[in-house]
Amino acid sequence: MTPVLETTGLGVRYGRTWALRDCSLAVPRGRVAALVGPNGAGKTTLMHTAVGLLKPSAGQVTVRGEVAFVAQDKPLYDGFTVAEMLTFGRRMNPRWDDEAARGRLAGLGIPLERRVGRLSGGQQAQVALTLALARHPGLLVLDEPLANLDPLARHDVMRAVMAEVAAHELTVLLSSHVVSDLEDTCDWLIVLNGGRAQVSGDIEDLLDGHRVLTGPAELAEGVAARTRVVAAGGSGRQTTLLVRDRPVLDPRWSARRPGLDELVMAYLRSPGSAALPGPARQGVGA
């Protein structure tokens, strides 16, 4: 399927610092993609480049359709009322869906006459999301939409995003540091590390395609010779390996499917490993 967001060999630099380098990834239509990675990995830079706020220094970024962006520091004007923000949105966007926006805000109990600066953090996040959704974008880009929100507000924001994905043909890219927030809602995973895409793929396929092996340390070398080890851990006589594929093993090993958090952590600990589509990129350095 044609991706809604695609980068090929994308490089972005600030002065002499490359924030993204040779970054290639794709998000297919209708997917909710989690963008994860450590501080400084290039997540915000990737999002800013996808929405046109930054220009590539190398390579390409392609977005098919309209894009709406909710920034980390929500660009809401504190002195404006919610109603004024709606008026502003309507004037600026020909595809604006005022009825849907007002319906959402009413459903959330957010008063239109309230100044934005007087709303709670969770309400401000919901207003920013409402303004983005009212434009009926093809791609919605959310930079840490759940930061600073309490668990209930986090749940509400994710539920709102999922409802929109179900109702319209929406593709979402959202960044977060909390992988457990993403487990129930995202179906695509992008791991950025040091400005490069380390993982890009369907979450179920990725989890199915990896195994956590536990077994005697002296057998670890033999496994490593036959399969691609992403990360190794454990202590003393027991070794734990996160491997790609589902190797046929000595019965002294136990094998299970990894959790999303485990998979992400294994790749982040092992920057030389990669799980990317395309034969040339599979298992780089693993």
Ligand SMILES: Nc1ncnc2c1ncn2[C@@H]1O[C@H](COP(=O)(O)OP(=O)(O)OP(=O)(O)O)[C@@H](O)[C@H]1O
């Ligand atoms: N305006 C800027 N000028 C110079 N360097 C920058 C600028 N913005 C970001 N960088 C650098 O680019 C790299 C990527 O930063 P970016 O903000 O994209 O990472 P991030 O993954 O979003 O991080 P975080 O999780 O901390 O928000 C970092 O090394 C950062 O120091």
